[in-house]
Every structure is written in structure tokens, then in C-alpha cells.
Amino acid sequence: MASENVKLLGFWVSPFSFRVEWALKLKGVEYEYIEEDIFNKSHLLLELNPVHKNVPVLIHGQKVILESFVILEYIDETWKQCPLLPQDPYQRAIVRFWTKFAEEKLLGNAWMAMCSEGDEKERALKASIEAIEKIEAELKGKTQFFGGESIGYLDLALGWISYWLPVWEEVGSMKIVDQIQFPNTTACMNNFLKHPVIKDKLPPRDKMIVYFEKRSKEIASLIAATRKG
């Protein structure tokens, strides 16, 4: 597709940025990727996203679109090829429900389980596994992709479970998605990673391990300092 002046401010290991890149690639939209240093934010980021000061930021011509899920919907509505959300309003509602559920109940807990120790880790781990149990039950009978027969919005929303979560499990010495206990989830995770667009657009795992080892220690010290203070 001809270039439409699309730019993406992202961060090399951000699952939120990757969602957007996967969507653009699935749709065949050309874009320029601009790597942001989230620890030393650029003037461009602060100017474009003064509210949250985070990535991803999508720039389409003169328009700036923020928040990964808002960006996914914008992309889906702007470039109609390879639709991400279902056409049917009820099916769309279901996809949005599970997207929200995973973001609220799984992402933060899994991150916290990786970064914490003791009771806090146990609590976060338990909550993460409970969230996967619910996703597993919902997936019963559709083990192709999280969204159904073909890759779609829900897969991009939950895609991090396939690649980031195993890294967090390794860094946090924990198990959240047990293959035997959660066969449907595991099948969807594997199919997602086998998709040609996805498998060509993932951050290097070894670099991720080093990054999250360091980051989880920094967060753990912050948590300890907050508790003391």
C-alpha cells in the first residue's frame, strides 16, 4: 500500500507498541517506526502525548492517536482490509469484554508477580492464574486463535500472553500458563506465534530477559522503599 504518512512512536520491548505494529502489518499499511527512549523521553513524545507521556503514539498525517486499543480501533476503521474487529455488534462486544478483562485482571497481576516476592507475589500469581482459568473456559472449542478462526483484534490484544508472559515467567521463576492445565490457551498462544506477520515482528527474547531482569529488580526496590517509607 502506498505510503500514507503513518508514523509510530514505540519502544522496542513494549507489548503495547507491538499491538499497533502487528495491526499495521496485518493491514499492509506502510509506516515509519520511531524508537522512543521511555527513560529519557523526547520532546516529540511529550508534545504529542502530554497526558500520559507514554507509547505507542500513532501519527497519521496531522492526526495523533493515543492508547493502544484506541489506536487499534482507529487503524481498523481507517484501513478496512483484513478487518480486526467482528462485523456483528454482539461479537464486537464480546471481543471488547475479553480485551478489557485481560488488560485489567492479567497484565498488571502477571507483571506484579514477576516484580514482587513473598505474599505479594503469591497474591499476584493466584490472581493471574484465575484470570487464565477464565480465558481458558471462554476459549473452549475455539483453539485456533483467541478471536476464533482467523487472527483478529483479540489476538493482538492478548498477543503479549504468547511471548511476553513466558519471559516474565522465566524472570519471575513462576508458572502461570501450564500447558496441561490450559491446553486451549496454549494452542492459541502457539498459533499466534506461528502466524507469518507475528513471527517476523517480535523483539529478541534474550534481550528481553536481560531487560526484564533489570526492570523487575528496579520495581522490587521501589516497592520495598515505598513500604519502608
Ligand SMILES: N[C@@H](CCC(=O)N[C@@H](CS)C(=O)NCC(=O)O)C(=O)O
Ligand atoms: N495503556 C497504555 C499503556 C502504554 C504504556 O504503558 N507504555 C509504556 C511502554 S511499555 C510507556 O510508555 N511507559 C512510559 C511511562 O509510562 O512513563 C496503552 O495501552 O497504550
